[in-house]
Amino acid sequence: MRISLKPFNSFNLECSAKALIEASTPEALQHAWLEANRQNTPVMILGEGSNVLFLEDFDGTVIVNRIGGIAVTESDTAWHIHVGAGENWHKLVEYTLNNGMPGLENLALIPGCAGSSPIQNIGAYGVELKQVCEYVDCIELETGKTLRVDNATCRFGYRDSIFKHEYQNRYAITAVGLCLKKNWVPVLTYGDLIQLDAATVTPQEVFQSVCHMRQTKLPDPRVQGNAGSFFKNPVIGEAQAAQLMQTYPRMPHYPQTNGGVKLAAGWLIDQCQLKGYQTGGAAVHRQQALVLINADNATSADVVNLARTVRQRVGEQFNIWLEPEVRFIGHNGEVNAVERIS
Ligand code: FAD
Ligand code: EPU
Numbered sequence: 001m002r003i004s005l006k007p008f009n010s011f012n013l014e015c016s017a018k019a020l021i022e023a024s025t026p027e028a029l030q031h032a033w034l035e036a037n038r039q040n041t042p043v044m045i046l047g048e049g050s051n052v053l054f055l056e057d058f059d060g061t062v063i064v065n066r067i068g069g070i071a072v073t074e075s076d077t078a079w080h081i082h083v084g085a086g087e088n089w090h091k092l093v094e095y096t097l098n099n100g101m102p103g104l105e106n107l108a109l110i111p112g113c114a115g116s117s118p119i120q121n122i123g124a125y126g127v128e129l130k131q132v133c134e135y136v137d138c139i140e141l142e143t144g145k146t147l148r149v150d151n152a153t154c155r156f157g158y159r160d161s162i163f164k165h166e167y168q169n170r171y172a173i174t175a176v177g178l179c180l181k182k183n184w185v186p187v188l189t190y191g192d193l194i195q196l197d198a199a200t201v202t203p204q205e206v207f208q209s210v211c212h213m214r215q216t217k218l219p220d221p222r223v224q225g226n227a228g229s230f231f232k233n234p235v236i237g238e239a240q241a242a243q244l245m246q247t248y249p250r251m252p253h254y255p256q257t258n259g260g261v262k263l264a265a266g267w268l269i270d271q272c273q274l275k276g277y278q279t280g281g282a283a284v285h286r287q288q289a290l291v292l293i294n295a296d297n298a299t300s301a302d303v304v305n306l307a308r309t310v311r312q313r314v315g316e317q318f319n320i321w322l323e324p325e326v327r328f329i330g331h332n333g334e335v336n337a338v339e340r341i342s
Contacts, residue, residue, distance in 0.1 A: 002057070008064065009049035010111060011294050011303065012225030017058040024066045024086070026139045026146070026174040033141045033172070036061040042332045045172050047113035048088070051120065051227050052327045055300045055340070059331040065115055067174055070095060080134065081178045085115020089122070093207070096180065102203030103132055103180035106187055108210045111221065111228070115173040119163040120325065121156040125210050126190040130156035134179040136163075138171035147171065158262075159232050159325055169333075217288045225294030226285070230307060231322040234268075235260040244318065265314075265322055266290035272313040279306040308341040 002016035009015070018041060023029035029045070036043035042060030046052070069084040070092065079101045083092055092114050093104040106127035110117075117129045118136045133156070136149045155162045163173065186206055188196050191213050196205060219226050241253055241261035248271070254262040269275075269289035277284045281298030284306070285291040292306055307324065315321045324337040 003062075005049070005054055005058065005062065008046060008062065009052055009054055010221035010225060010227055011053060011298075012221070013054055013294065013298065013300055013303070015054040015057050015300065017060065017062040019061040020064065021061060022064045022066045024068065026067060026172070027144075029063055029065065029067070029172055029174070030139055030141055030144050032061065032063045036063075044329065044333055047086070047116040048111060050111035050221065051116070051325070052329050053227065053300065053303060053324075053337075054329050055304065055335065056331050058329065065113055065172070067115070069175075072099075072101070077182055079180045079182070081180065083114040083176050083178065085113060085137075085173045085175055087114045088112075089114050089117055097203055097207055101180050102184045104178075105203045105207040106190075106193075106210055108207050109214045114176050118154055118156070118161055118173065118176060120159045121154075121161050123159070125193060125213070126187045128156070128158075130154070132178045132180060133176065135177040136173055137175040137177070138167070139174050140171055142170070146174075158235070219285055219287070219291060219293055224285075225298070226291050227326045229265070229290045229325050230292040231265045231269075231290060231311075232325045233262050233265050234320050234322060235262045236320060237261075240319075263320070264290075268314045268318055268320060268322070269310055272310075272317055274310060274313060277306070277309070279309060282306040284310065304340060311341050 002018060003020040005015045005017055006012060021032040023032055033043055045063050045065060047065050066086040067084040068086055070087060071082045073080045089112050090109055093108050096104050106125040107122060110122050110124060118133055122129050133151055136154060138147045138149060140147060186198055186201050188194060188198055192209050235256060238261055244251060252264040252267050256262055266289045274284045275289050276286045278295060280302030281294060281296040282302035283293050283295040285293050292303060311322050328335050328337040328340055
C-alpha cells in the first residue's frame, strides 16, 4: 500500500511514497535510512515539504524529521539556543520572542522545520539565518557519527550552503544552534520596516509588521498550495544591469557587496504580464509573481510546464534565465531543476 505525500508537501500535490517513517531521534532517523539502503530502495529526508516539488511518485522511503526539543543557555552577552531539527521554525520564532530573546523577528512566518533553515540559509526582510546560526549538528548516515558544523564551514550564501553540495545525501541535520545577541539592534532596511523608528521600535512590532507584509503578499499554503518563491532572484553582471536600467529605470536592483547586481525575479515575471497566467491547475500568483500556486487541483506536470513557460518568457524578454529555488524530487530522489524546465 502506498502512502500519500499530499499532507507532506506544501504544494498539496497528489503523489505517494512506498513508505513513510517519522523519526523523532537521530538514531531512529539513521536506522530508517540504513534499512532503506539495505532494501536497496531510494530514501530521502523531509522536513515540512515547503521547498520541494514532487515530480512523480517516490519509489522509496520518505523519512520525516520529527526530532524535537529546545534548550537555552545564557552568557553575559547572548542567548544560545539549541533546537531539534524537527521543531517548527515559526513556533521557534514565537518562543524566542515570548521569552524575551529577540533576533528572529524578521524571519517570522517562514514555513518549515528549524533543521531545514540552514540548507538554503533562509532569509527574509534583511536578515539571513547565517547571521544567527552558531552551528549545525549532523549525523553521518552511513556510519552514525555525529558532526558539529560551525558557521564558517556551512559556507552560507544566498539561498545556499554546504548542505546543498558536499554534505547533501551524506549527512542529516539533527539540530541547529542559534546565537541571539542581548544588545538587540533592529533590522529595518526592507519593505514596510523602513517606516519604523529604530529608536523606539520593539521586537514585537517588527514581528507584527513582517507577519502583516507576508500575509498580504504570500498565499497561505493551506488555502493555495505553493512553495514560496519558486525561483531565486538572479544575480547578473554590472554591465548587463546598467544596460537594463537604461530601458527600465524603475527596475528594482540590489548591488551586491561581492560584485554583481541582484534583480527581483518577481518584477521580471510581472513585466512579462504573467501575473495570473495559468497552465492546467497551476498559476502565477496575482499578488506576487515569483510564487507559483496550485490554483485548482494542479498536477506536478502543470507546475513544471508553467515554470518552463515563465523561465522562457523572462529569458526571451530580458536574456536572464531564472533558476528554481524549489527542489525537484523525482522517483529516485532529487533531479536537476534547471534541466527539467529548459
Ligand atoms: P523541506 O521542503 O522538507 O526540505 C527541503 C530540502 O531539504 C529537501 O531537499 C530535503 O530533502 C532536505 N532536508 C530536509 N530536512 C533535512 C534534514 N534534516 N537533513 C538533511 N536534509 C534535509 N524560504 C526563505 O528562505 N525565505 C522565505 O521568506 C520563505 N518564504 C516561504 C513562504 C512560503 C509560503 C513557503 C511555502 C515557503 C517559503 N520559503 C522561504 C521556503 C521554505 O520555507 C524554506 O526553504 C524552509 O527552510 C523549508 O523547510 P522544510 O522543512 O519545509 O524543508
Ligand atoms: N515585485 C513586482 N511584482 C511582483 C513581485 C515583486 O514588481 O509580482 C517587485 C516588488 O515590488 C519589489 C521587488 O520586486 O520591488 C521584490 O519583491 P519582494 O519584496 O516581494 O521580494 P522577493 O524578491 O520577491 C524575496 C525572497 C522571499 C522573501 C522576500 C522578503 C527570494 C527568491 N525570495 O522575495 O523569500 O520572503 O524577499 O525578504 O529571495 C522564499 O525564498 O521562498 C521567499 C518567499
